[in-house]
Amino acid sequence: MWLLLIATYDFRQRRVPNWLALAGAVMALTALATGGGPLENEWKPSLLGAGVAFGALLLFYVFGLMGAGDVKFAGALGLWVGLGSLLPIWIIGSLLAGLHAVLWLVLQRWPLMPRLSQMLFGSPSSAVGSTPSTRVRFIPYAAYLALAAAVWMVWGRQSG
Template identity: 40%
Template sequence: MNLPIGHSLFVAWAVVVAVCDCRNRRVSNTLVVAGLAAAFACAGLARGPFGISVTQAALGAVVGLCALLPFFALGVMGAADVKVFAVLGAWCGMHALLGLWVAASLAAGLHAVWLLLATRTRLAAIGRPGAPTFQLGPKRSTPYAACLTVPAIAWIGLHAFAVGVK
């Protein structure tokens, strides 16, 4: 099955975001801007994987940004995670964001439990100076941007099969 260009661009962008976040726990602004530009170009040319308009892409980006911005302000989420969610809003539309957020949060929760078990960190020790940190080797925290993009890749796969992409 050959994927149309919009589908291929989306999957390629999402995979690169996931790999960068898992390897380095950071996503470059260049990658974020490239994803946003591609999302709007595909929407403008009616080649987007989810068939949304430029207006829907803009609304999705704004809602995605505003939805996670409070978590960044509270210091519990990185700026790249917020920006990636905004780009996902541009690609997928506002209607997809809640489902992606729930799936990503469940995946992040499982990752956090795995980190606790792998590092044998006790919940009571978290937050105390000198206590074990919430990290595994040099990697700290959960790669939330990857947790956001992986369900989006799965969703595009389901969407492609549902509409019969040829």
């Protein structure tokens, strides 16, 4: 449910609210403490996953390539999935985000479907009046990470 909320917020608003990232982290810590996590991780891999995910994406944030919500969500996601599952989730999420970027480029050059373009990337008027610090983010990376994590959790359960 948490992954669905993250994906919905990020797709619709191109942001991940702090309360939602924090709620995911608190739920993950609670699941770790009670042994009720979806992947039944232990403390060490989960904390390492949170640190690696947060730290790696923090570099992208520092260079202005990613929003802070993506970074906070990645840290919370790392708590849920642990260090071992991060790489496949990042690969799947990055491939999805890459497809989104390619589609954006295609629709910018050949605006054959303006409604699809508006749905995926927001209205052109949303960029009007934006300053460099509030620039429009076209790729909802947290949403794609959330979808990748959901796919990874379902696939892992079936193959296990």
